[in-house]
Amino acid sequence: MSTSPQHHHDAEEYRLTDPHVTELLDRATADLQPQFQGIFGPETIRAVLDETYTQLNATARVHTHLATLATRFARERLTSIAKNQGALVSSTPEVLFVCVHNAGRSQMAAALLHHRAQGRVTVRSAGSAPAETINPAVVLAMAELDLDLSQEFPKPLTTEAVEAADVVITMGCGDACPVFPGKRYLDWELDDPAGKSVEEVRAVRDEIDRRVTGLLAELAPEAAR
Incomplete structure (x- = not known):
């Protein structure tokens, strides 16, 4: 039907x-x-x-x-x-990372969680005002970890993505996210990689990785070991 x-x-x-x-x-x-x-x-x-x-x-x-x-x-x-709509049912927790442009912080967080979770967490990312392309310094910093963002692209934030997520993590996008009852909302205060060198982006990346590892330990402890 x-x-x-x-x-x-x-x-x-x-x-x-x-x-x-x-x-x-x-x-x-x-x-x-x-x-x-x-x-x-x-x-x-x-x-x-x-x-x-x-x-x-x-x-x-x-x-x-x-x-x-x-x-x-x-x-x-x-x-x-x-x-x-209840037409698809999944027991896998879903995390949505949101920043303003979906060109740096949220893309790094999504890639790191996807890599570390190994399929045990569904990961999405979006931007409240998406940019044209991914930040090149972010692509380079992630490539150092053998994580390829060259094929990724900024995506607009949609209401359905927020509604489908179990955890919504915002990074500097204020109150742009719709609020649904029963969801877990977190705000990660992180430096914006825009205009920063690869060395500076690397520090942001490592802080995101630390937080992602902690989140994964909560959502899927078996994947964090």
């Missing part, structure tokens, strides 16, 4: 007119359908894809692979929506 997210507008509102983009998103819709079979129909999947593409198109500097990035982000969004 298909269902559709209540907060989405009509699919046609986000229908894009460029024939090449339309073809790419048609293909992406078909690729996503098997994963959400019985949960969302193709119209809903396409509506989320079109909306996501439009959002990323407004902020991304590089548009060459935008349809691919939109597909990745739409998959995350559809998963969150399905979880919020």
Whole structure:
């Protein structure tokens, strides 16, 4: 049985007119359908894809692979929506990291927790005002730990991501996050890597890693050993 997210507008509102983009998103819709079979129909999947593409198109500097990035982000969004509606049930705790631009702190935190949790925690990140690209100094600092952020991209904060998370960790984005009862909210005060050297970013990275390790010990003690 298909269902559709209540907060989405009509699919046609986000229908894009460029024939090449339309073809790419048609293909992406078909690729996503098997994963959400019985949960969302193709119209809903396409509506989320079109909306996501439009959002990323407004902020991304590089548009060459935008349809691919939109597909990745739409998959995350559809998963969150399905979880919020009770159509998908998971016993894995979910953590959402949020900073202003999703170009530094939240990206490092998400990558570090994903690496250390080894699948025992679902990890997302987002920005209240996403930047065009990931901070290059952040990419270099994370590469020192063999963690590749070169394929990541800043993503906008969505209500469904906050609602789906068990723990929401903010980093300098104030009260931009919607508040849902029963969720755990933490605020990590950390220096903003923007404009800092790799050496300075390294210190921020190591502090984030320390906090991530502590969080993991709470959420999945077996993964922290």
